[in-house]
Amino acid sequence: MRRGVVALLIVCLVAVALIPGCQPTSEGTIKIGVIGPMTFIQGEQHWYGAKMAADEINEAGGVVVGNVTMPIELVKIDSNEMLSVPDAATAMEKAITVDKVDFLVGGFRTEAVLPMQDIAMDHHKIFLGCGAADRVLCERVAEDYDKYKYWFRITPVNDALLGTICYLNLFNVINVVKDELGIEKPKVALLMEKAAIGDNLVGHSHHLVPAMNVELIEEAWRPSPTATDVTAELSAIKDSGAHIILTYFSGPAGIVYAKQWGELEIPAASVGINVEAQKSGFWDATGGKGNYDTSLNVYNPIEQTDKSIPFFNKFVEETGEFPTYTAGTYDALYILKDAIERAGTLDPDAIVTELENTDYHGAGGRMVFMSTETGVPHDITWGPGYVTGIGTQWRDGELLCVWPPVDGSWNGVVYEGTVAYELPPWVIDYWEAK
Amino acid sequence: MVANILINGAITGGIYALLALGFSLIFGVAKIINLAHTAFYMVAAYFIFTFAHLLGLSAPLSAIVSIIITTAIGVGTYKLVIERIREHETTVLMITIALALVFQEAMLLAFGSHFRSAPSFVSGHVELLGVSVTIQHILTFGVVLACLFGIWMLLSKSKLGIAIRAVAQDREIANLVGINVNTICLITMALAVALAAVAGAMVAPIFVIQPHMWMHPLIMVLAVVVLGGLGSLKGSFAAAFILGYTETLVVFLLPMGSFIKAAVALAVMVAVLLIRPEGLFGVAFEEERL
Numbered sequence: 001m002r003r004g005v006v007a008l009l010i011v012c013l014v015a016v017a018l019i020p021g022c023q024p025t026s027e028g029t030i031k032i033g034v035i036g037p038m039t040f041i042q043g044e045q046h047w048y049g050a051k052m053a054a055d056e057i058n059e060a061g062g063v064v065v066g067n068v069t070m071p072i073e074l075v076k077i078d079s080n081e082m083l084s085v086p087d088a089a090t091a092m093e094k095a096i097t098v099d100k101v102d103f104l105v106g107g108f109r110t111e112a113v114l115p116m117q118d119i120a121m122d123h124h125k126i127f128l129g130c131g132a133a134d135r136v137l138c139e140r141v142a143e144d145y146d147k148y149k150y151w152f153r154i155t156p157v158n159d160a161l162l163g164t165i166c167y168l169n170l171f172n173v174i175n176v177v178k179d180e181l182g183i184e185k186p187k188v189a190l191l192m193e194k195a196a197i198g199d200n201l202v203g204h205s206h207h208l209v210p211a212m213n214v215e216l217i218e219e220a221w222r223p224s225p226t227a228t229d230v231t232a233e234l235s236a237i238k239d240s241g242a243h244i245i246l247t248y249f250s251g252p253a254g255i256v257y258a259k260q261w262g263e264l265e266i267p268a269a270s271v272g273i274n275v276e277a278q279k280s281g282f283w284d285a286t287g288g289k290g291n292y293d294t295s296l297n298v299y300n301p302i303e304q305t306d307k308s309i310p311f312f313n314k315f316v317e318e319t320g321e322f323p324t325y326t327a328g329t330y331d332a333l334y335i336l337k338d339a340i341e342r343a344g345t346l347d348p349d350a351i352v353t354e355l356e357n358t359d360y361h362g363a364g365g366r367m368v369f370m371s372t373e374t375g376v377p378h379d380i381t382w383g384p385g386y387v388t389g390i391g392t393q394w395r396d397g398e399l400l401c402v403w404p405p406v407d408g409s410w411n412g413v414v415y416e417g418t419v420a421y422e423l424p425p426w427v428i429d430y431w432e433a434k
Numbered sequence: 435m436v437a438n439i440l441i442n443g444a445i446t447g448g449i450y451a452l453l454a455l456g457f458s459l460i461f462g463v464a465k466i467i468n469l470a471h472t473a474f475y476m477v478a479a480y481f482i483f484t485f486a487h488l489l490g491l492s493a494p495l496s497a498i499v500s501i502i503i504t505t506a507i508g509v510g511t512y513k514l515v516i517e518r519i520r521e522h523e524t525t526v527l528m529i530t531i532a533l534a535l536v537f538q539e540a541m542l543l544a545f546g547s548h549f550r551s552a553p554s555f556v557s558g559h560v561e562l563l564g565v566s567v568t569i570q571h572i573l574t575f576g577v578v579l580a581c582l583f584g585i586w587m588l589l590s591k592s593k594l595g596i597a598i599r600a601v602a603q604d605r606e607i608a609n610l611v612g613i614n615v616n617t618i619c620l621i622t623m624a625l626a627v628a629l630a631a632v633a634g635a636m637v638a639p640i641f642v643i644q645p646h647m648w649m650h651p652l653i654m655v656l657a658v659v660v661l662g663g664l665g666s667l668k669g670s671f672a673a674a675f676i677l678g679y680t681e682t683l684v685v686f687l688l689p690m691g692s693f694i695k696a697a698v699a700l701a702v703m704v705a706v707l708l709i710r711p712e713g714l715f716g717v718a719f720e721e722e723r724l
Contacts, residue, residue, distance in 0.1 A: 040547045082547075194693035219689040224696070226650060228641040229449075232442040232685040233692055235565055239438060252549050252642040259551070260640075264559050264566040276549065284487070285551045285642065 029073040030063055030346070032336070033101035034329060035091060035116065036108055036131065038078035041279065042326045046106040046130060048319045049327035050074055052311075053334055063337050066344040072333070075099050081112030088112035092119045101125070102346060105154075105332045110134040110196070121147050124348050126355070128332040129153040131325070133162055133197065138376035145372070149352050152369055154335065155328030156298065157382040157389060159197050164382070165296050166201065166273055167208050168410060169391040169403045170246055173271045173294065174212055176421050177243050181431045185213060189242035189268065190220035191233060191257070197273075198222065198248045205246065217242055227253040234266050243431065247272035247295075255285045262289030267430035269423055270294060271391070280322040283397050290394050292424035297392040298325040300401045302417035304365045304390070309417075311363035322399065323363075331362030384411040393421060437563035439682050445571045447678025448578040449637055453651050454658040454670040455581060456629030462665030463602045464619040466516060466526055472648040472655060473534035474627045478504040478634030479643045480541050482552045493553045497635035501628055508627025512620060520619070534648060541645040552638035574636040581629060582671060589667075598622055602665070654696065661703040663716020672714055676702065 034050040036043030054072040057063060062071040077095045080087035089112075095101050096119065104120055107113035108131035117137060120127040127150060129137060135158045141148040156162060170188070177186045188209055192198035202220045209216040217240050221233045230253065237245060245268045249257055254276040261270055270293050276282050277295040286293075299322065301312045311330060315323040323330075339354035340346065356378070360367045365387035370379045380387055391403030402421040404413040457471045481500035485491040491499070511533060519525045556569040589595035600608040601618045609615050641647065658677060662669025680702050681695040691698075706714065 039542065221685070221689045222691070222693045224693040227693075228637075228647070228650065229446065231445065231568070231571065232438075232682050233689075235438045235442055236686050236689060238566065252644060255549050255551065255642045256640075260568065263554075263557065263568045263570075266566070281548060285549050287551055287553055287557070287639070289557075 028070065030065075030070050030103070030340070031073050031075060031099070031101045032333065033075045033077050033095040033099060033104045033106075035077040035079050035088075035095060035104055035106040036326065037080060037082040038076060039080075040082050041321075041324070042082075042108045042131060043078065043106075045321070045324050045327040046108075046329050047074075047076055048315065048321075049130075049323065049330035050105055050333055052315065052318065053330045053332075057333065057337055064341050065346060072337075075101050077101075077106075079107070079112060079116070081107075081109050085109070085112045085115070089115040089119060092116040096120070096123045096125055103336060104128070105130055105329045105336075106326070107131050108326060110137065113137060117148070117151055121150055124150060126150045126152070126336070126348050126351060128329075128336060130155050130328045130332055133157070133159040135160055135376055135379070138370070138379040141377045142372060142375055145377070149378070150348060152355055152378040153380055154332040154367070155364060155380065155387075156325045157387060158376060158379050159200060161382040162197070162273065162296065162389070163201055163204050165389040165391070165403075166246070166248075167204075167212075169271050169294065169296060170209070170244070171212055172391065172403050172405050172421055173244055173269050174214055176423060177269060180423055180428065181243070183243060183431070185215050186243040187215045187217055187241055188244045188246055189217045189237045189240055191230075191237065191245050192220060192222060192248035192272075193225045193227070193250065193253055194222045195225055195248070195250055197250070201246075201248050201273075209246070214244075223253055223257075225249075225251050225253055228256060229260070230257050231260050231264065234260055234264055237268060238264075238266050242268045243427075244269045244271065247274055249274045249276065251275065255282065255290075258282070258290035258293045259286040260289075261293070262286065262291055262424075265424075265426040265430075267427050269427055272296070275324075277394065278322070278324045278392070280316075280320070280399075283394065288397070291396065292393060292422065294391060294393040294402060294421065297390050297399075297401075298364050299323045299327070300390055300392055300399060300417070302390070302401045302415040304388070304415055305361040305363065307361060307363045308365075325364075328364055331360070331364055331367060334362065335360050335367060384413050388413060390415070391421075395422065438565050439679070439686055441562055441565045441567060442685075443679035443682035444675070445567065445575055445678070446681055447675035448575040449633070449640075450654055450658050450678055451671050451674035452574070452578045452581060452633040452636065453630065454655045454662070454674050455585065455667065456626035456633075457655050458659050458662070458665060458667055458670040459585070459629070460622055460626035461659065462667070463598055463622040464520065465523070466520060466619075466623075467523065467530070468516070468623075468626065469527060469530040469652065470511070470533040470537065471530075471626065471630050472652040473537040474504055474508055474630040475634040475637075475651065476541065476643075476645070476648040477507065477537055478631035479552065479638035479641075479647065480545060480550075482635055482638050483545075483550045483643050486553050487550075493555050493639070496552070497555070500635055501631040504631035504634070505624055505628045508630075509620065509624050512623040516623070517616070517619070534652075538645045538648065545645070547645060550643035552643060554639040568640070570636075570639050574640070577632065577636050581632060582667075585625075585629075585667065594621065650696070654699075657700055657703045659713075661706055661713055663713030666713070666715035669713055669715030673703075676706075 036046035110132040113132040254274040274295040342354040343350040485496035662673035677699040680699040684695040
């Protein structure tokens with residue numbers, strides 16, 4: 001009897017699943033899955049960015065596909081990738097097979113995006129990456145174009161280029177230290193959390209930093225990404241006589257670091273990558289002690305393109321947060337819309353061809369995808385005239401753009417609204433008293 | 435460098451000691467391995483954030499109110515859940531870890547995964563032997579010493595303390611001489627949770643407040659109490675400083691390996707336990723506990 005009831009239930013479930021009317025359908029709408037860690041700020045910003053763009057596009061009438069105009073329907077997909085990489089693959093599978101999305105934007109951690117990318121490629125779904133920086137995601141396109149051609153990276157620039165921007169920001173600070181403190185050959189200490197990008201940066205630093213006519217302190221300090229206290233590391237750095245700390249922090253340790261660096265008034269300028277310092281909550285989270293911390297960034301109310309300031313202001317108005325790089329889903333949706341309209345069809349292969357021809361002035365800069373010859377096809381192009389990235393410094397509760405330098409010394413690139421980098425006053429006092 | 439190691443090691447050890455004190459106390463008396471101990475520390479930190487940032491109370495007042503509310507939650511949890519299963523050690527382990535996860539998810543629901551911060555009681559820093567130390571760290575160290583002294587006075591000089599020690603030594607005999615064992619266990623639980631809440635109040639301005647902040651301290655607390663000898667307060671105190679100094683030494687002597695400072699500290703614990711399985715101040719047989 002009991003077995004019979006169970007069997008009957010299974011038959012009913014299968015029957016319900018097979019009835020076409022019970023399946024979600026994307027007929028009449030373009031379904032875009034926004035996939036990310038939705039209980040974390042990175043996923044929230046994926047969603048906010050995409051929603052802002054979708055609302056604007058729908059208000060303007062929708063996406064013109066041949067002779068038909070179709071609205072965008074967003075589907076929020078929680079990848080839970082911060083806590084569980086396998087969950088991310090399951091979420092991607094569900095988005096494609098159950099929610100029946102037509103396109104995907106998002107992803108954050110490289111180790112989660114790799115399996116997500118595989119699943120999307122197997123289903124020939126266009127996936128616009130807005131979070132993971134590893135070059136390998138685009139190297140796969142070069143290695144197996146037919147399989148991986150549906151992948152494009154919108155933001156951030158790849159990890160090698162992130163390193164380049166980081167060193168350009170460092171060079172800017174080195175010049176200020178030399179000019180203002182009169183130190184001919186400043187000392188640079190590396191404080192970088194133990195993570196894959198941190199490993200690469202430490203490796204590159206040993207070649208690149210000494211070439212900037214500075215002394216690199218041989219040993220780098222490598223705290224855990226979940227470190228709750230870095231006072232010992234900061235004491236050791238102060239002991240080493242460093243004038244500048246080159247940082248890499250991707251998570252909460254960045255708040256702990258900035259708070260303790262400011263509270264202890266460590267006499268070394270802080271520059272590098274501190275993801276938490278890109279967020280509006282950083283000032284409160286550090287109790288204002290993160291003043292003068294400088295980090296690589298993507299968005300700020302400066303004129304990278306004519307869309308940058310309106311996007312930044314609207315994002316802050318609607319969410320109460322500064323946009324960080326995962327909010328690049330905003331540009332992703334517009335790039336996708338333009339490609340669909342040029343292709344005049346929802347056929348993914350035709351859209352891939354149009355995406356490869358993208359030349360779009362977005363909120364994050366001029367966006368053009370790299371070609372196969374670069375070794376990282378479908379990656380976003382970086383450089384003067386394209387996406388450049390920026391350096392931002394916290395100053396009295398405001399996040400100001402300090403790189404590209406205001407004097408135009410980097411290839412003549414200057415964004416309106418940029419200000420000169422300033423050394424923390426306690427750093428000046430300490431070294432002037434020496 | 436020596437001054438740096440001495441001062442930073444003392445501060446790290448002090449924070450571990452404050453966290454381990456309550457854990458050790460409730461195990462010593464009620465034989466409860468409360469894996470939700472550091473979750474109470476996390477709850478207290480969130481209350482401080484709420485009162486200070488959202489309601490605008492001063493940092494000291496926020497801390498006092500948080501400690502009282504967290505202690506009340508701890509007592510309620512003990513009466514509703516732990517007391518009923520107190521005699522079943524494995525069940526207690528499972529239930530308390532489940533409780534910790536419930537608290538974590540509750541904070542995640544209420545506050546999201548955003549990183550929060552509590553205001554310092556006193557901001558700024560001072561130079562000690564040429565080493566910069568935040569005043570909040572020094573205050574935390576002072577509170578550790580005050581708590582230790584307070585607990586020592588309570589246990590050795592008061593009637594309640596004698597009753598707590600009696601229950602810790604032999605629950606049945608304590609019962610026979612008229613001590614209400616259940617009440618003593620409840621009071622000890624309240625004390626232990628209050629100590630966790632004090633730890634939360636003191637380190638909340640130093641660390642980042644987030645729903646998973648209880649996990650790493652739990653590992654360190656377990657290491658401290660096992661190394662010191664389960665249930666031994668003086669053992670926990672000594673072990674906290676051994677692990678604190680080990681971590682600091684790693685940072686100063688092996689900068690590239692500072693991410694493994696906790697792992698090195700745990701390796702030291704393993705090495706000590708191989709030589710002395712009962713821990714530094716533990717007892718091999720319960721009859722030895724006097």
